[in-house]
Amino acid sequence: MANETVAPQDAHGEQQLVVFSLAEEFYALDIQSVQEIVLMQPITAIPDADPWVEGITNLRGRVVPVLDLRRRCNVTANEYTAETRIVVVSPAQGLVGLIVDSVSEVLRVPDDQIGELSSIVGVEENSYLSGVARLEDRLVSLMDLDSLIPNAMVKELAKVAA
Numbered sequence: 001m002a003n004e005t006v007a008p009q010d011a012h013g014e015q016q017l018v019v020f021s022l023a024e025e026f027y028a029l030d031i032q033s034v035q036e037i038v039l040m041q042p043i044t045a046i047p048d049a050d051p052w053v054e055g056i057t058n059l060r061g062r063v064v065p066v067l068d069l070r071r072r073c074n075v076t077a078n079e080y081t082a083e084t085r086i087v088v089v090s091p092a093q094g095l096v097g098l099i100v101d102s103v104s105e106v107l108r109v110p111d112d113q114i115g116e117l118s119s120i121v122g123v124e125e126n127s128y129l130s131g132v133a134r135l136e137d138r139l140v141s142l143m144d145l146d147s148l149i150p151n152a153m154v155k156e157l158a159k160v161a162a
Contacts, residue, residue: 016030029087034089037087038097046065085103115131
């Protein structure tokens with residue numbers, strides 16, 4: 001999946017999702033927010049940044065801030081592997097790279113297979129989770145990009161990357 005450009009496709013009554021793993025659990029983002037998926041590459045640290053801000057990287061001449069999604073979501077952050085990827089997303093204020101353990105697939109999931117989170121798991125610490133897709137073989141937690149990366153943070157990261 002290295003250097004793939006992901007193009008959204010319209011579908012009625014379903015969501016198209018990019019599925020990835022963090023510490024052996026599956027998560028997904030709406031494909032419309034994903035610009036591309038790239039192999040792990042060198043990252044320059046940013047002093048005094050939040051612990052989940054890995055740094056910045058050069059993506060074809062453009063400086064892009066990179067977040068470690070495992071640390072952002074408080075899951076075990078292991079060493080990078082050959083499967084580690086940077087999912088480049090486009091929140092309102094610019095591009096941001098998200099480090100994930102692996103990207104497994106792009107799925108079309110009917111709306112009736114997507115449910116809301118119960119109030120037990122939908123606590124403030126998990127406010128970036130917007131729902132769950134019930135697939136035949138597993139559950140996939142859906143992430144809301146705007147909650148995952150607040151606008152104020154994207155603006156600050158964009159200043160550093162400029």
